[in-house]
Each structure stands twice: as structure tokens, then as C-alpha cells.
Amino acid sequence: MSDIQIAQQATMQEVSQLAEQRLGLAPQHLEPYGRYKAKVSLDVMTEMADRPDGKLILVTAISPTPAGEGKTTTTIGLSDALNRIGKQSLVCVREPSMGPCFGLKGGAAGGGYAQVVPMEDINLHFTGDFHAIASAHNLLAAMIDNHIHHGNELQLDARKIAWQRVVDMNDRALRDIVVGMGGTANGFLRQDRFDIVVASEVMAIFCLSNSLHELKQRLGDILIGYSTDGTPRYAHEIKAHGAMAALLKEALKPNLVQTLENNPAFVHGGPFANIAHGCNSVVSTKMALKLSDYVVTEAGFGADLGAEKFINIKCRKAGIKPDMAVVVATVKALKYHGGLALKELAEENLGALQAGLANLQKHLDNLQQEFGLRCVVAINHFVQDSDEEIALIENAVKQMGAEAILARHWAEGGAGAEALAHKVVAMLEQDSTACDFLYPDEMGLWDKIGEVAKRLYGADQVVAEKKVLDKIAMLNEQHGSMPVCMAKTPYSFSSDAALRGAASNHTLTVRDVRLSHGAGFVVVLCGDVMTMPGLPKRPAAERIDIDDDGTITGLF
Known part of the structure; x- marks a missing residue:
């Protein structure tokens, strides 16, 4: 079965029951969005301030490949496995962007029997967070042009406007545009651009803010451009930050859903890791640490991007640090890094696998030596993997100073990741040194x-x-x-x-x-990284459909 078919056959628990039975949350803490998803009140943080934090487990990966690594799937599968072995675990992942969903990547709610549900809702609109972020961002853009149109009291230089527009869709035609055409009634003619919502600074602010007060303050500190004499100008100077925060009031509350195994999951925030900091929201992570003994979270793409920014940006600003890292690798992806073409990955090739292990080793060296993190490698299993290939990875990882655990969560759910969960618990029960930042604040x-x-x-x-x-x-x-x-x-x-x-x-x-x-x-x-992706020749949107009964197909 496809991922979406597996998700559509799931038996979900009412979100109010899930919140009460698994997290101890009372009805007044929830704002349901239907039967299976809800916002959680920020009051929970105040009420549970004296509770000790749980352990924070960061799931990261080798450099991504077209073959896929399954980082989100492993994050969900590990949390399910921890719950299966009697530990209280809560998973925290990002919300998918509709740009990649309709573009190259498809849906992003896990896969196989390690998913968060309701899968269609999470991938399409969800609780409206991204729409709120886009609206807040574009409100500021509109107010900037309106300020210029009505006298330009701040003397903003139209050539030095730093604030663009955003849309949650891959659309290369919007990378460079001109606004204000059609005469003076339509504003001041100037060059502009669109970024994708997940690259918006509002998204970054949203995910790094600890409270509504901090959110509003940070929004006011957004640099909108420069005046003709070079003076920097900020959003609070055109009085935009209050309305922007009002648009984000409900969105800031974490989204509670569940895994296929009816374990709680926070899915909240979603900055890209190649063009932003790639982590779910600080408020959901901190809330999860108060509500659970183990929190499993992910950072986008490989450890060089996601884990680096998770530690150097999110942890630095939030005052938290991971207790250990799980590095996801697959036989296929490692062979791809060893030089094989995509069509050759299903065949056993120990030579290419050996060569590709250099990518895993570099990520492990970075995490263990540069950041001081304890690590375990999760080998995300595919049916084509041979015993010899698995053994090669396990032996190589031992030489790298870590241990590799085979995990079958895609096919078996939490049961397939129990060995990984036991290893994670054993490592967390040992004494450890604190995770280090890569550089101090005072460095240039x-x-x-x-x-x-x-x-x-x-x-x-x-x-x-x-x-x-x-x-x-x-x-x-x-x-x-x-x-x-x-x-x-x-x-x-x-x-x-x-x-x-x-x-x-x-x-x-x-x-x-x-x-x-x-x-x-x-x-x-x-390099040539883009803040507005384009659609591929055959976008995923071509496969997505809905029948007369409202059943969605082709989402993933």
C-alpha cells in the first residue's frame, strides 16, 4: 500500500482523549480543529514551569539523495518505539510546505507505518499556520508600499527595500517581479520578488519566539529597508507589528496530532533547512519537554545544515540543548554518495557502499567532535538491502566511534525500531558532557x-x-x-x-x-541556492487527485 492508503486506514483516537490520557491536558488546554487535531494553549507552559525537562533527542541524517533517507519517518518510528518499550515519548516535527508537496518531494508526514495523521490535513492547509504566516508577511509588504504611496514619511529608498513577498507554492516566475505598475493610483513602481513562505523571516521569528510578547517584539524589529540617507528602518516604525502579531495569535499555539500508533505528536512550524534554520517551533519543543520524558525531534536535511542550525541558532536562542543525536542513513543513499546512479542502487555493491561511507563519517565526526554530541546511527531498512551491506555499515560505524542499529519502522512501525529505542535509552542513562556551540557570539x-x-x-x-x-x-x-x-x-x-x-x-x-x-x-x-524553488518537469501535483467521495489520492 502507498503511504496515503496506510494513513487513510488508520484508526485515530479523539484528540481530546489523546491529550488527557497521554499528556494530562485538561479540556481548557485544547482548542480542537475537528476530531483529530487541536491547538494547545500556551498557558500550559506557565502551569508546568516547575516540571523538569525530559531528554531531547535530535534526529538528523547524512546528506540527502534522490533515493531518500527517511529522517522524518525515523523520528516518528523512534518515538513510537520508545512508547512501546514503556517510555513516555512525544515527537516534534515540522509542518510540511505545500510548495514541495506539489513539487518534487510530495507529502512530508513520515512514511509507511511511521506517520503522523491525519496525513492529508497535515500536508494540505492543516490548521492554517502557514496561511497566517504568509498573511502577516504580506501585510507588512503592503504597508511598506502604502507608506511610500502616502507621502513616505520615513523617506524609504525604493531601491533599498529589504522586504519581499511570499507564497507557499513553488513558482519560479515570481523570483523577480515589478510592482506598482498602472500609474500613480497603484503605488510606486519598483522591483520586487517572492520567496516561498518557509524562507520568510516571519516563519523564522514564529519558530524562535517563546511567547506572544516576544513574537510581537521580534516582528517589530524586522528590517524593512533603508531611507535615502542610509538609516535602517524597521517594521515598528510603520506600526505593522501589532497587526502582524494579531494574525499569528492562534498559529503560535502548538498543533497536537498523533502517530499511526496513537502516540502524541506536535507538528508546528516549518522553516526550510537549506534557506532557513530548519527546525520546528521553540514553543512546541519546550512544551513537549515539560509534557514528556523523551522528546524526539528532527532538523532538516543533513547534519551539516539541519543539526548545525538546530544547535547554533535554535538552541542558542531557546536555551536548550540536545542530549544526543540519531544519524539516519540508508544503504541506497550511501551507495549514491559512493558514485552510483539512481537506477543502480537496488543492486548490491560493496565497493560503492564503502566509498559512500565517507559522507556518514564526516557527519559523525562533526557531531561527535565539533559539537560533543553522543550519536547512534539508524540504518533505515529497505527490502533490497543485503546482509553483507548492512554488516559493512555496522562494522564501519564501530570504527567511527559509534554504533549502527538496523531499524525497520517503515514496514513494522514502532516494533521495528525497538532495538534503536533501547540503545537510545541506554545512552541517555549514561553521564554525558554538554553539547557545544561551534562558535561564540563575540566572533565576527x-x-x-x-x-x-x-x-x-x-x-x-x-x-x-x-x-x-x-x-x-x-x-x-x-x-x-x-x-x-x-x-x-x-x-x-x-x-x-x-x-x-x-x-x-x-x-x-x-x-x-x-x-x-x-x-x-x-x-x-x-552558490546558486534559491529562496523560491521551481516546479520540476513532472510535479507531484500531476499525481494528486480527489474522487467524488472526497478521498484524496497520489499525495504520497
Whole structure:
């Protein structure tokens, strides 16, 4: 059966019962959105402030490939397995974006028998969070143009407007546009662009805010552009932040759903990891830590992007740190990194697998040596995997200073990941050292970029044109204490997607930098990464359909 067919056959528990029986939440804590999903009141955080935090488990992965790695599936399967062995576990994952859902990737709610449900709702609109984020973002864009139209009291320079528009859909035609056409009644003519919602600074702010008060403050701190004399201008100066926060009031509350095995799950927030910081919301993670003994969360794409930003951005700002990491790998993906073509991955090839293990080793070295994290490798099983290939990975990982556990959660649900769950619990019961940040706040922006590029990516140098270097130097004067949010291809340690395996001694080219003042980080654009993806030649939307009874097909 397909993922969507498995999800549609699930027997779900009423969300009010799930909340009461599994999380101890009273009816007044919930705002149901139908029978199987609900918002959870932020009052829970105040009421449970004195509770000790549970253990935080970060699920990350090797560099992604077209063969798939199953990071979200493993995150869900591990949480189900922890509950199966008698531990209280809650999974925290991001909300899917409809851009990739209708584009190349398809749905993103797990897979096989390790999914969060209701799957169709989660992938399509859900509780409206992304619509609220897009509305808040575009309200600010409209108010900026309106301010210019009605006298431009702040003397905003139309050539230096830093705030674009967003839509939750892949649409390459919107990457560069002109607004204000049609005469003076329609505003001031200027160049503009659209980004995808998950790249919006509002999304980043939304996911990093601990409260409604902080959300409103951060929204007010958004840099909207510069006046003609070079003075930076912010959203609070055109009085946009209050209305923006009002649009996000309900969205900020975590979304409670469940896994196929009726275990609780928070699905909330969804910044991309290649062009944003790639983590679910701080409020849902912190709430989960109060409600459960074990919290299993993920960070987007490979550890070089997702885990790095999870630690250096999210954890730094939220005051939390992971207790350990699970690194997901597959035989197929490792053989792809070893040089095989996609059509060759089903055949046993120990030579290609051995070569591809360099990618896994680099990610493990980064997590264990650079961040000081305890790690276990989860081998996400595929039916084509041979015993010899599995054994090769297990033996190689031992030489890397970790242990690899075979997990069959896609086919067997939580039962297939019990061995992984037992290993995770055993590691967490041992004493550990604290996870480290890669760089201190006081380090300069260019040096921070260098630390990430050289220590994590294996680059031997970082280069940028003079105008980019000048921009970084200018930002460093006032914002040098901010972390950097690296935006690059997820498919390679380098900025070249074609360099598989563990690329080393390469040059990282910084194309541009953007200040996300409200979010509190500087986005570093490397290579040809796009903040507005396009649709592939055969988009997933072509396969998605609905019958006369309302049953959706082809979603995943």
C-alpha cells in the first residue's frame, strides 16, 4: 500500500482523549480543529514551569539523495518505539510546505507505518499556520508600499527595500517581479520578488519566539529597508507589528496530532533547512519537554545544515540543548554518495557502499567532535538491502566511534525500531558532557562563516566578491554577535550539488548576505541556492487527485 492508503486506514483516537490520557491536558488546554487535531494553549507552559525537562533527542541524517533517507519517518518510528518499550515519548516535527508537496518531494508526514495523521490535513492547509504566516508577511509588504504611496514619511529608498513577498507554492516566475505598475493610483513602481513562505523571516521569528510578547517584539524589529540617507528602518516604525502579531495569535499555539500508533505528536512550524534554520517551533519543543520524558525531534536535511542550525541558532536562542543525536542513513543513499546512479542502487555493491561511507563519517565526526554530541546511527531498512551491506555499515560505524542499529519502522512501525529505542535509552542513562556551540557570539560574522565552512563542510577557503565582503563588514559593526544561517545546497558539503560523498578542500563561494534582524541571525547565501524553488518537469501535483467521495489520492 502507498503511504496515503496506510494513513487513510488508520484508526485515530479523539484528540481530546489523546491529550488527557497521554499528556494530562485538561479540556481548557485544547482548542480542537475537528476530531483529530487541536491547538494547545500556551498557558500550559506557565502551569508546568516547575516540571523538569525530559531528554531531547535530535534526529538528523547524512546528506540527502534522490533515493531518500527517511529522517522524518525515523523520528516518528523512534518515538513510537520508545512508547512501546514503556517510555513516555512525544515527537516534534515540522509542518510540511505545500510548495514541495506539489513539487518534487510530495507529502512530508513520515512514511509507511511511521506517520503522523491525519496525513492529508497535515500536508494540505492543516490548521492554517502557514496561511497566517504568509498573511502577516504580506501585510507588512503592503504597508511598506502604502507608506511610500502616502507621502513616505520615513523617506524609504525604493531601491533599498529589504522586504519581499511570499507564497507557499513553488513558482519560479515570481523570483523577480515589478510592482506598482498602472500609474500613480497603484503605488510606486519598483522591483520586487517572492520567496516561498518557509524562507520568510516571519516563519523564522514564529519558530524562535517563546511567547506572544516576544513574537510581537521580534516582528517589530524586522528590517524593512533603508531611507535615502542610509538609516535602517524597521517594521515598528510603520506600526505593522501589532497587526502582524494579531494574525499569528492562534498559529503560535502548538498543533497536537498523533502517530499511526496513537502516540502524541506536535507538528508546528516549518522553516526550510537549506534557506532557513530548519527546525520546528521553540514553543512546541519546550512544551513537549515539560509534557514528556523523551522528546524526539528532527532538523532538516543533513547534519551539516539541519543539526548545525538546530544547535547554533535554535538552541542558542531557546536555551536548550540536545542530549544526543540519531544519524539516519540508508544503504541506497550511501551507495549514491559512493558514485552510483539512481537506477543502480537496488543492486548490491560493496565497493560503492564503502566509498559512500565517507559522507556518514564526516557527519559523525562533526557531531561527535565539533559539537560533543553522543550519536547512534539508524540504518533505515529497505527490502533490497543485503546482509553483507548492512554488516559493512555496522562494522564501519564501530570504527567511527559509534554504533549502527538496523531499524525497520517503515514496514513494522514502532516494533521495528525497538532495538534503536533501547540503545537510545541506554545512552541517555549514561553521564554525558554538554553539547557545544561551534562558535561564540563575540566572533565576527566572516569568521563564523569560516568556522562552519572549514570545520563542518571541509572547505579550505571561503571567498566572496568585494561588494559582499563590504556588506558583511557593515553588518558586522552592528550585528556581529548574531549567529549565521547558512543557505546552500543540501545535497553536498560544498556549495556544488554535484559533489557527493565527503567533499573536501573545496572553495565555498558566498554570493550574498541578508540580515534577518527580527529573527536574530544573518542569512549567508552560498552558490546558486534559491529562496523560491521551481516546479520540476513532472510535479507531484500531476499525481494528486480527489474522487467524488472526497478521498484524496497520489499525495504520497
